[in-house]
Amino acid sequence: MIVAGFLLLAVGAADLVRQFAPRRWVGYLTVAIILLLLGSVSDALLPMLLGLVVGALWVWCMPSEKTAPLGFWPAVLLGVLAIGAVVWLGARTDAGLIGGVWNLRSPFGDVPFDLALLTLGTGVFLLESANLVVRAALDGEHTWRPAERATAAPAVESPAVESPAVENPVAESPGAESPGAESPGAETSAVESSPVETAPGDATSGAATPRDPRAGFQGGRLIGPLERILVMILTLAAAYPILAAMLAAKGIVRFPEISRDGETGARAEYFLVGSLVSWVIGLGAAFLVWWAAHS
Template sequence: MISAALLLAMVGIADLTRSLVRDWYTGEDAGTPLLSCRVLDVRGKRTMVLVIGAFWAIMLGASMWLLGLEWWWALAATILAAGWLATTTSREDAAAPLRLWPALGLLLGTLAFAVLDTTDPAAGTPAAAWHGTVAPEWIREIPLSTILVTIGVGLFLIESSNIVVRSALRPGSIRRRGVRGEAPVPLPDLRGGRLIGPLERLGLLTLTLAGMFTIVAALIAAKGIVRFPEISNDGATGSKAEYFLVGSLFSWGLSLLGVGLIRISG
């Protein structure tokens, strides 16, 4: 389970770095796949690689030293995380190179790690000593593995989940051609979702874990009410309605998958 948490955290940190580097370097090309960014500015590419590499080195070292994770699990997590970066893009206006296949591979890898990795972070590790003696009492009541998985899921839901949702929406899933072969209907602007999406997913994750299902249902209903005028005026193509439904279902599904992973981690 520790390797699953590490994998999600590595992917989440890397995607946040890609997004921030893209914004820092004028937002032109820093979101292209990491291993094929021929058009990326050299400074932006170097900064991206260095920052991601530094974060990953710290995370890998901490996982093996503080949590007792075996090196082969750390290596496997690094390979899968690098594969994710190589096959996805963080650009809002770019087509997903392999659509949802990278997300499916990451899901299967995470589930495999969760089932096969039997590393017990509470078995005499420095992290276990901190958790059992130094941490506040309310943190001690939560299993250490659950804390780690929650951190990994939370990091993934911030930016990486935006990439998954955009992969479901671009291209072809909600683009339509008219009966006379008109140009594809433009997609709604995705930039606002960079903030709204993570807040929504983290909110659903927190409320579901707390058992506040009535509030979860109310939030979902409220989102539909807010979007209803826009959807009702969508016209014959229905692109905005389909965009809303597909994006929302994927976003909610990712939150629920995170809840499930956290539940089984304890």
């Protein structure tokens, strides 16, 4: 299970660096040093090196600024590798140097270092990497691209009237339709995309009216990871009624917007695809930790 822990930790940490680090090379170097230390003290240099290689390949084939060229298939391959490492390799009998000083207890018993690293890796992966997986799955379901829509739009159409047929689902918060699927800078609120409004009686000065502070709020980037972590925790705790109630509440909250779908059903499908992919990721993380704990 130490292999799966390093794989998920390296991938998740690389995506967090891409999203939040002001200087990526500094973040990547920091992640490499941390993984090197963990691999050294746990006598797992080979799994650590494998994690670094897989993390570099993940950054290359799952870009955060554009559509993934390989879709979500790299995530499928990563899932197969992680599950295979947990199911077939199992736990180690010796955790290296840290095994002599490691002592972590829980209400369910002692937690070995390998299990703690796997749990940390799955948790880090659920934060930002899972967002990219959900977004890649949604991008794979699009039958058009923004450039095609721009050329296909009739020139005589009034810009003040929105046509449901050409509505761009990516412009909505994918984290609301499907948790955590939105890309950095992809969401554009109605206030930000509309021309600058001038105050009445001040048309010559061009002074812009104050914007709503809630405009451009990207809640999906936070809702998605929280939802997946809750799915993993509630599944491990066998709190299935609470889990079912939480998932049902999400559908109820989103029902007013989905009900305005019209005849196409695009909103409902967008919501279902993103939500199901996100839930599968959370349940898969719970399965990895559960299997490792009982192996």
